[in-house]
Amino acid sequence: MANYTIHYKLSHANGALVDEAWDEPLVFEVGDGQLDPCLEKCVLDAKLGELQTFLLSASEAFGERYDEAFQFMSRDDFPSDFNFELDAAVEFQTPAGDAYVGCIDQIEDGQVRVNFNHPLAGADVSFQVKILDIAS
Incomplete structure (x- = not known):
């Protein structure tokens, strides 16, 4: 190449x-x-x-931007010392070991909405x- x-x-x-x-x-x-x-x-x-x-x-x-790529997650799904900030990029590991990056899109009460669309x-x-x- x-x-x-x-x-x-x-x-x-x-x-x-x-x-x-x-x-x-x-x-x-x-x-x-x-x-x-x-x-x-x-x-x-x-x-x-x-x-x-x-x-x-x-x-x-x-x-395109897909609604299905937005996921609501519990704050409990994050480490206890996690700093929740809008637009912060967060890396998640799947059980198979693959990594996915999402951006925090919304924070309400005990729920966090994560956007897994490309930025x-x-x-x-x-x-x-x-x-x-x-x-x-």
Whole structure:
């Protein structure tokens, strides 16, 4: 697989910056998990040395937001010293050992609502990329 060196900016369609590697370029190998597959596809479609902007709909980017991905959990399901904060990311382990990250979306009485959607689910995004180098 090829190694890419890129500059990039990922923004909501409204212009709010989400992530960037502009001062320090990102070096990654296709498929290594550093970039989401939807962004890797844009890099593969980009031309070396050209600054390009890809406008991705929610379905093309990180998917739609699903109500089923919101789960209510008891405060008792969390460690006793857990600091409950809105929008805090929490990692959960399944019995099989897989890890899932959710964000605390709502805190009421003894219940906590956790959002397991991707943080950018439901959002149209702009991905600006410039390929600096491609090495085999």
